[in-house]
Amino acid sequence: MRAPVILIGAAMVVVAAAGCSTATTAPEVSSPVARGRAYYTTCQGCHGNAGEGFAGMKAPRLAGLPADYVAEQLLLYRKDLRGGPADFQGVQMNGRAKALPDEQAAHDVAAYIATLPAPPPVSDAAAKGGAGAALYESCAACHGGRGEGNAELGAPPLAGTDADYLARQLRNFKKGIRGREGDEKGQQMAAAAAVLPDEAAIDAVAAHASALR
Ligand code: HEC
Numbered sequence: 001m002r003a004p005v006i007l008i009g010a011a012m013v014v015v016a017a018a019g020c021s022t023a024t025t026a027p028e029v030s031s032p033v034a035r036g037r038a039y040y041t042t043c044q045g046c047h048g049n050a051g052e053g054f055a056g057m058k059a060p061r062l063a064g065l066p067a068d069y070v071a072e073q074l075l076l077y078r079k080d081l082r083g084g085p086a087d088f089q090g091v092q093m094n095g096r097a098k099a100l101p102d103e104q105a106a107h108d109v110a111a112y113i114a115t116l117p118a119p120p121p122v123s124d125a126a127a128k129g130g131a132g133a134a135l136y137e138s139c140a141a142c143h144g145g146r147g148e149g150n151a152e153l154g155a156p157p158l159a160g161t162d163a164d165y166l167a168r169q170l171r172n173f174k175k176g177i178r179g180r181e182g183d184e185k186g187q188q189m190a191a192a193a194a195v196l197p198d199e200a201a202i203d204a205v206a207a208h209a210s211a212l213r
């Protein structure tokens with residue numbers, strides 16, 4: 001007869017603790033990650049349930065991206081500093097980012113995305129090396145030797161991200177479609193993209209960066 005008494009006692013302690021915490025702190029449902037998970041239901045049709053990306057929608061992988069970077073991109077889309085009519089794929093994101101109720105929601109959904117485990121990269125490791133490797137030397141200072149990114153510099157990870165998406169971003173940076181006045185980090189990247197001599201160089205460095213591990 002002792003065990004049930006102890007169990008009931010333990011249960012009462014748990015109930016008492018739970019009652020105590022709801023009285024003093026916000027319930028779990030209003031934590032940033034929990035709110036972000038709810039907002040993410042509006043994203044998963046394109047970016048995938050686990051943020052793995054969906055090439056058919058040209059929507060890149062989000063899992064593995066740091067929260068700060070994701071939040072910043074959402075705010076750029078909200079302010080029309082990224083996307084817009086000249087950006088054929090990116091323009092889809094302006095409405096989505098503006099549909100989030102406020103800036104806090106952008107931070108919340110970014111916090112949720114940062115909890116998604118980065119899936120194994122899908123790109124072809126054979127694309128690594130060659131001309132792309134030589135070109136990538138100028139990128140490593142910011143994006144890291146293994147394409148792991150550098151949070152301090154705001155340079156996102158590139159390893160494992162769809163090569164077509166990376167190449168499209170490089171073209172956007174070169175053309176000034178991304179990295180506009182008011183987007184300081186994007187402008188740094190635009191300067192880095194400007195040194196890529198031609199289309200073949202863009203494709204080669206994108207393939208190499210995507211295949212990094
Ligand atoms: C209709 C499809 C669609 C929906 C829905 C959508 N996205 Fe996107 N998203 C895209 C596409 C396409 C791109 C790539 C744009 C480009 O190529 O420049 C993108 C790009 C992004 C990027 C930039 C990634 C990077 O590496 O810079 C982020 C961040 C993002 N989306 C987050 C979200 C979030 C959060 C939501 C939900 C609130 C969402 N998206 C909803 C299609 C979508």
Ligand code: HEC
Binds near residue numbers: 156192
């Ligand atoms: C001076 C530092 C720096 C250098 C050098 C640099 N980058 Fe970047 N890169 C950045 C920053 C910062 C961002 C984020 C820009 C933003 O917030 O919009 C970025 C963003 C990117 C993106 C967009 C990623 C995404 O998820 O949308 C790509 C692609 C990229 N860089 C590729 C390269 C390549 C390839 C090179 C070499 C040719 C390179 N970068 C060199 C700093 C750098």
